[in-house]
Amino acid sequence: WLKESDKTNAKRNLEHLYKVIEESGLEEYQYMKRTFKNWEKEILNSFLSPYTNGFIEGINNKIKVIKRMSYGIRNFKRLRNKALYSLI
Known part of the structure; x- marks a missing residue:
């Protein structure tokens, strides 16, 4: 359908x-x-276009998981680098 x-x-x-x-x-x-x-x-x-934002939602979810796993990191730069490295 x-x-x-x-x-x-x-x-x-x-x-x-x-x-x-x-x-x-x-x-x-x-x-x-x-x-x-x-x-x-x-x-x-949504039936007019075959495109979705699933890829971006996946990236957002991955970053949220990294934030949860990195609870306690005090240095924002380190957290940012960890998130960016995971997207490679």
Whole structure:
């Protein structure tokens, strides 16, 4: 659905998903439906371009892990160098 769909198919599939959620009657799915409705414009726009920011998110995650593992380093320059070295 995500790889083979365009914006119009995605809209149709989202509407179908909303209908299935309504028929399920489960409160947890109602919360998910509200979230999808709030972000519907952005979700549908994601079908216009094949690009993602996954690579940058991966770099950010790696830096956050390094920061957690380096708790106690007092020298910012050392922490910066450690983060930059890990990205090589």
